[in-house]
Amino acid sequence: MTDDKAQLPELRASHADRDRIAEQLRVAAGDGRLTMEELDERLEKALNARTGSELAVLVTDLPAISAGSALAVSAEPKELARIEVSSGSAAREGRWVVPRAIEVKAGSGSVKLDLTEAVLTGPTLQIDATVRSGSLTIVTKPGIEVVMDEVSVSSGSAKVRRPEGADSVPIVLRVEVSGSVRSGSITARPPRRSFMDWLMRRRIRFE
Structure with a gap:
């Protein structure tokens, strides 16, 4: 690949x-x-x-x-990017130019699309995902909305966790996910907090 x-x-x-x-x-x-x-x-x-x-x-x-x-x-975005994994893993992280559409195929492997520092080139991103027993993770931030209305699920899951403060930030990117999930998962979530983030929030809460 x-x-x-x-x-x-x-x-x-x-x-x-x-x-x-x-x-x-x-x-x-x-x-x-x-x-x-x-x-x-x-x-x-x-x-x-x-x-x-x-x-x-x-x-x-x-x-x-x-x-x-x-x-x-900035670099001209691709019309379509294809990511396919069988039992391995693939990731797009850091400053990468988001194409207009992404096709994801995950067998028992994992795919991660981190949009928190990505260069956005349009108001929408179409993701066509075929996930078997693997996983697709979309990392978001306030201003990025993920919609999974067109995803069919068998025994797996398709979940969206909105970032804190999302309601107070205008939408700059709408991610429209379609496709299917068998026993795997498609998850949209904010970045995971580090231990220091957790410790600071806990300290503020009890002060």
């Missing part, structure tokens, strides 16, 4: 590209979409960004900008 991420070209960002993203961030802060702390953090990342993908990820949860801007610098 080839790695789609390795095939995607990474184009270097110019000073003009960084300036356009910085301006979009300032406008978003002026509209109340970003706090001043978020603005400062993203501006620093924008000024240090080396590629179009590093710039694009800074504005994926903000209103789209005009064609020809820095967001267009």
Whole structure:
């Protein structure tokens, strides 16, 4: 199986590209979409960004900008990506460019699609999944909605766990999952908390 991420070209960002993203961030802060702390953090990342993908990820949860801007610098998304595993595993994690559609076939293996840092290139993502005794896991964050109305289930499961704070964030990506599950599972969930996250939440609760 080839790695789609390795095939995607990474184009270097110019000073003009960084300036356009910085301006979009300032406008978003002026509209109340970003706090001043978020603005400062993203501006620093924008000024240090080396590629179009590093710039694009800074504005994926903000209103789209005009064609020809820095967001267009990122790699052109594929129309369809195919992922097939039998008894192994496959994952798309970190900063990867989300295609318009993904076809997943999982026998007794596992597939993980982590969208938390992915470069989103459109408002919707179609996933056609055929899962036997394996699993498909979709990792989400506030602003990403997953719908599994078109999934048929035999003795397995298809579950969606919404991230905390999802109701207060506008939807930037709708993931529409269709297909079938036999004795396996399809799960959409937020990232798992680390032990330190759990410890901090517990400390705040009892203070």
